[in-house]
Amino acid sequence: MIRRARIPDAKAIQNLLITYAKDGLMLPRSLSDIYEGIRDFYVWEEGGAVIGTVCLQICWEDLAEVRSLAVAEGHEGRGVGRRLVEACLQEARALGLKRVFALTYKPVFFGKLGFHEIEKSELPHKIWRDCMKCVKFPECDEIALSIDL
Template sequence: MTVTCRKAALDDVDSLYDIIASYAEKGIMLPRSKEALSRHIDSFVIAEYEGRFVGCGSLFQLGKDLVEIRSLGVTDGYKGQGIGRKLVEFLTEEAKRQGIPKIMALTYEVAFFEKIGFSVVPKEIFPEKVWTDCVHCKKQHNCDEIAVLKRLD
């Protein structure tokens, strides 16, 4: 299976919205409006297989030395085929190109991230995340996501 990853374009907003909304409905991803996706399209990457959208992810800068992987998802029917790994590798390379030494994520899929070199860390070490997203989340006071971190330097 040959999957390619590329930077997202405005034409991808509907596909991005659909996959993110499907995860958000299950309570495992924060929803994003089409307007927000359009504004931040340059932070998103797309995975494609035979010209079809099969996954996405984004890189969000939380500070000068920290970025977060977020909105990472794979479409139904394509999970378990290495697409998530390819997306994370693409995003990690982008963080390296930007000279960012740390990359983190909040996740329910700890084993997935551990297999690709991330370590579990306390969420509290990321006040940048708390003040940008967590303050708007309905799970703010009883978050069940696990923080993972990978040093790139």
């Protein structure tokens, strides 16, 4: 079941994200950061456990980012990630946003959802504040994709 994240979900969200961060697939997020942005997160819960998460972060009046998409090991390939991203896109439309982007190592996954590859230079500089914390900056090898709503 997909639902909005709640305060008690923060540690489970962080544990999911840490798994991907350790593999260099996303930036780690501190527990404090997750608490501050908990209203931006969705979770997929099964049997009382959080097995997936995603965040929709508003960047500008017409732009948001899908970020922190993570699905627990053993639950991949079941549509959890797709449904979480779709929840973000539905919210983005309801908010009147015109475009959503993602920085990812999984462009095929996002492509199946209607995203198309773009140059990172098309994104506003404001979004790079988190990138500057990354060990890969400025040699980022993530792929930028976006979808027009």
